[in-house]
Amino acid sequence: MQKVLISGASVAGPVLAYWLRQYGFRPTVVERTSAGRHGLGGHAVDLFAAAVEITARMGLADRIHEARTRTRWLSMERYGKPPVDVDLDKLSAGLSDQHVEILRGELTSILYDATRAGVDYRFGDSIASLHDDGDGVDVTFEQAPPERFDLVIGADGMHSTVRRLVFGPEQQFRRPLGGYLGVYSLPNSFGLDNRMLTHLSVDRLVGVYGVHQTGQARATFLFRTKEELGDDHRDKERQKQLLRDQFRGHGWKVPQLLEHLDAADDFYFDSITQITLEDWHRGRVALVGDAGFCPGPAVGGGxxxxxxxxxxxAGELAAARSDLLSGLRNYQRQVRDVVQQSRRIGPKLMRSIIPASPTAVRLTPAATAVLIRLPERVQRFVWARSGFGKVLSSVQLPDYRDLVRTP
Known part of the structure; x- marks a missing residue:
């Protein structure tokens, strides 16, 4: 049984492990985060048609549907203007036939629960070094004894350790889009149920919405900067201070939101940055998800x-079983088009999501309200013209069902 080491247990890692197990491989997942922290927090993310179909093939359709955020209404506010309410169900229907908004942490937990029985998870550890001799990869860990694998896959996000060890420093692959995203949980003192409140100003968007699973609320901060802030993605205290600095003196509900920043144990903060490698495998080491081609947090459908x-x-490795390197090449060929299209979307959405001028602040709510009143067919035409709908509709899932080896 061929052994595959996967670094990262968020989204791509468990999905890959599930399908590799189905095809008769022996996957091991190593995750720096401890098991007790796994699956907590995170912002709301979108699963569109192809991703919804894959989770359904994993038998997770009911759990994914039950865990959806259930945010129905979006109230868009600006200084000195009345709020504009948007029906998100209508907006979602115009975007895609299949769409589920779900908290990232909730999705991670569901994927872990679906794979934990058949996959060797090793929490609280990380890869220290990799040596690919052409026939296999010798791996040393920060905690566990060394071990040899047939393949190593980096599914460890935008700041991938595997990518750094094999492909080089992160800096050479980064394409900052000029913005940042901050998210954390707080008490639901605003009485939010199925409504998200947002406030738009030039280069700033702040939102807060209720989380029905926990009874809490979640705050989201998006902002644009002319220069990078130079933050360390593991220095949470420094990141919290950067967020305070960016929103010092900001009105609306921001002071109330920031009161709970210090107590937040699920705080996430990062630049909206793309990873732009052109090749996602080197020898017996490959990258998947954000580690290889992050299209930009919050803007690229990552x-x-x-x-x-x-x-x-997983499917291409199973199809090429006797020649895993061929499987890696075929994988890259299969996903290249959708990766490149997704990469082009990020800068466009950055310009539309975060208002860049007083005119954009004034027009964005009105334009959104008009869009949802259009027939769904027209809405989808508008989304397709923007590029987003084109990417969603371009994904044709290969069928690997005849490769399954386990019940």
Whole structure:
């Protein structure tokens, strides 16, 4: 049984492990985060048609549907203007036939629960070094004894350790899009149920919505900067201070939201940055999801892309079983088009999501309200013209069902 080490247990890692197990491989997942922290927090992410179909093939349709955020209404507010309410169900219907919004942490937990019985998970550890001799990969860990694997897959996100060890420093592959995203949980003191409140100002968007599973609320901060802030993605205290600095003096509900920042134990903060490698495998080491081609947090459909790419990678490895390197090449060929299209979307959405001028602040709510009143067919035409709908509709899932080896 061929052994595959997967670094990362968020989205792409468990999906890949599930399908590799189905095809008769022996997957091991190593995750720096401890088991107790796994699956907590995270912002709302989108699963579109192809990703929804893959999770359904994993038998998770009911759990994914039950875990959806259930946010129905979006109230868009600006200084000195009345709020504009948007029906998100209508907006979602115009975007895609199949769409589920789900908290990233909830999705991670569901994927872990679906794979934990047949996959060797090793929490609280990370890869220290890799040596590929052409026939296999010798791996040393920060905690566990060394071990040899047939393949190593980096599914460890935008700041991938596997990518750094094999492909080089992150800096050479980064394409910052000029913005940042911050998210954390807080008490639901605003009485939010199925409504998200947002406030738009130039280069700033702040939102807060209820989380029905926990009874809490979640705050989201998006902002644009002319220069990178130089934050360390593991220095949470430094990141919290950067967020405070960016929103110092900001009105609306921001002071109330920031009161709970210090107590947040699920705080996420990162630049909206793309990873732009052109090749996602080197020898017996490959990358999947954000580790290989992050299209930009919050703007590029990265979660759906992670699910799709992991599914394809597992299938192509199974199809090429006696020649795993050929499987890696075929995987790259299969997903290249959708990766490149997704990469082009990020900068466009950055310009539309975060208002860049007073005119954009004024027009965005009105334009959104008009869009949802259009027939669904017209809405989808508008989305397709923007590029987003084109990517979603372009994914044709290969069928690997005849390769399954386990019940």
């Amino acid at each position: 979660t759906s892309l992670a699910v799709v790419s992991a599914y394809v990678l």
